[in-house]
Amino acid sequence: MSVWTPLLLTFRIALCSTALAAVVGLPLAHRFARRGNPFAESALLLPLVLPPTTLGWYLLLLLGRSTALGRFLERHGIPLVFDWKGAVVAAACVSFPLFFVTARTALAAVDPRWEDAARLLGASDAKVFARVTLPTASRGLASAAILAFARSVGDFGATLLVAGNIPGRTQTLSIAIYDAFSAGDDRRAAALVAVTTVLAYAALLAAHRSLPRRWQ
Amino acid sequence: MISRKIAAAALVLLAPGARAAKTPSLTVAAAANVRPALEELRAAFEARTGTRVVVSYGASGILARQIEEGAPFDLFLSADAGFVAALESKGRIVPGSRAPYAVGALVVVTARGRPGISSVRDLANPALRRIALANARTAPYGRAAMGVLENLGLSETLRPRLVFAETVRDALRYVETGDADAGFAAESEARGSGLSKYTIPSNLYPPIRQELAIVAGGAHAADAAAFSNFLRAAAGREVWARYGYRLP
Numbered sequence: 282m283s284v285w286t287p288l289l290l291t292f293r294i295a296l297c298s299t300a301l302a303a304v305v306g307l308p309l310a311h312r313f314a315r316r317g318n319p320f321a322e323s324a325l326l327l328p329l330v331l332p333p334t335t336l337g338w339y340l341l342l343l344l345g346r347s348t349a350l351g352r353f354l355e356r357h358g359i360p361l362v363f364d365w366k367g368a369v370v371a372a373a374c375v376s377f378p379l380f381f382v383t384a385r386t387a388l389a390a391v392d393p394r395w396e397d398a399a400r401l402l403g404a405s406d407a408k409v410f411a412r413v414t415l416p417t418a419s420r421g422l423a424s425a426a427i428l429a430f431a432r433s434v435g436d437f438g439a440t441l442l443v444a445g446n447i448p449g450r451t452q453t454l455s456i457a458i459y460d461a462f463s464a465g466d467d468r469r470a471a472a473l474v475a476v477t478t479v480l481a482y483a484a485l486l487a488a489h490r491s492l493p494r495r496w497q
Numbered sequence: 498m499i500s501r502k503i504a505a506a507a508l509v510l511l512a513p514g515a516r517a518a519k520t521p522s523l524t525v526a527a528a529a530n531v532r533p534a535l536e537e538l539r540a541a542f543e544a545r546t547g548t549r550v551v552v553s554y555g556a557s558g559i560l561a562r563q564i565e566e567g568a569p570f571d572l573f574l575s576a577d578a579g580f581v582a583a584l585e586s587k588g589r590i591v592p593g594s595r596a597p598y599a600v601g602a603l604v605v606v607t608a609r610g611r612p613g614i615s616s617v618r619d620l621a622n623p624a625l626r627r628i629a630l631a632n633a634r635t636a637p638y639g640r641a642a643m644g645v646l647e648n649l650g651l652s653e654t655l656r657p658r659l660v661f662a663e664t665v666r667d668a669l670r671y672v673e674t675g676d677a678d679a680g681f682a683a684e685s686e687a688r689g690s691g692l693s694k695y696t697i698p699s700n701l702y703p704p705i706r707q708e709l710a711i712v713a714g715g716a717h718a719a720d721a722a723a724f725s726n727f728l729r730a731a732a733g734r735e736v737w738a739r740y741g742y743r744l745p
């Protein structure tokens with residue numbers, strides 16, 4: 282199997298997981314940007330410090346085929362375990378804290394006087410968020426998304442537990458590297474390692490460039 | 498403009514037609530030790546039938562656990578009959594599809610530049626500071642290796658020097674790279690490694706009876722049965738024997 286197959290699959294999974302992390306993370310980051318809550322925020326940041334295999338274990342407990350939620354999703358044509366969609370959920374959980382913490386910082390840095398000015402001019406909360414907060418924090422939010430993407434690309438443990446190692450279906454770059462090493466196929470392993478390193482470096486570079494100048 | 502291009506690329510990647518790979522015709526879960534022989538057999542089967550076979554290699558115990566959890570495999574080649582029996586008792590394999598296909602042999606390999614051995618007891622040589630073996634809980638070859646050490650009363654002496662790998666294949670890799678000084682490997686894989694090896698007498702461990710079975714609920718049961726028959730027919734047996742397996 283070529284290097285392209287796990288690369289494209291990894292790209293696909295990382296894009297979807299970043300979108301998922303952003304959809305869940307953006308409202309939460311906005312909520313905690315102005316008024317922190319150490320208990321709730323520590324819980325949200327847990328995946329950053331938990332071993333990925335622990336996260337995988339939790340996900341299997343929650344979404345496994347023998348659980349109520351797993352059966353419900355499967356009945357509705359959304360099988361997660363041992364499917365690329367499961368890898369998306371695993372990668373989203375692993376990358377969520379990076380998105381959340383960067384997005385929260387970006388949103389907290391928006392000058393509240395601009396939001397207050399918009400409100401004084403009659404804008405609703407939703408309009409203030411869409412027209413003032415989001416555009417002002419856009420560079421930081423782009424950084425958050427790129428960091429989440431880079432973290433998704435690199436995940437191994439959670440993805441392996443939830444999605445397994447099925448070439449062409451769930452075998453991402455990191456799992457393909459392990460598989461090639463295990464097979465003694467050093468040329469393939471080296472090619473995959475090079476591709477992964479370039480991809481991760483490019484993502485970090487993009488994240489750095491998208492950061493507001495004062496954060497760089 | 499650039500963001501439009503990125504969005505277009507993302508749409509192409511995410512479009513249903515842009516699946517990373519074609520859906521395979523037959524998905525097989527196989528013990529790591531069979532990889533060299535099975536790759537040859539897979540290619541021969543694909544050439545003969547045109548059926549595409551995708552193989553996920555791993556420790557038999559982990560693969561069995563994945564099948565129990567509903568992993569979408571069609572055929573399971575285990576390194577140990579016990580895992581297949583456990584799946585049978587849980588209704589996860591097709592009744593009557595269990596069959597032995599090979600009997601594994603265990604060897605000790607030593608890394609290049611390290612002293613070779615002519616008996617398992619030679620592993621006590623202090624020059625062999627790291628000894629790799631597969632995880633005994635998930636890999637039958639690891640269990641057999643631990644059994645050999647216990648039979649010879651070496652397990653406690655050597656325990657601080659043991660390094661556990663996920664599969665017997667990984668244990669061999671540690672020795673190939675020189676990260677471990679010696680290790681327990683499958684005869685089938687040690688042959689191609691070019692490392693110095695010692696074949697452990699088969700009376701020191703119970704036979705490693707490798708069994709296969711068709712997974713219940715698999716989408717390609719007929720292809721799985723055809724591949725199962727192919728692996729156990731005369732041509733298949735010749736390949737297993739050539740890779741160092743004894744035949745059931």
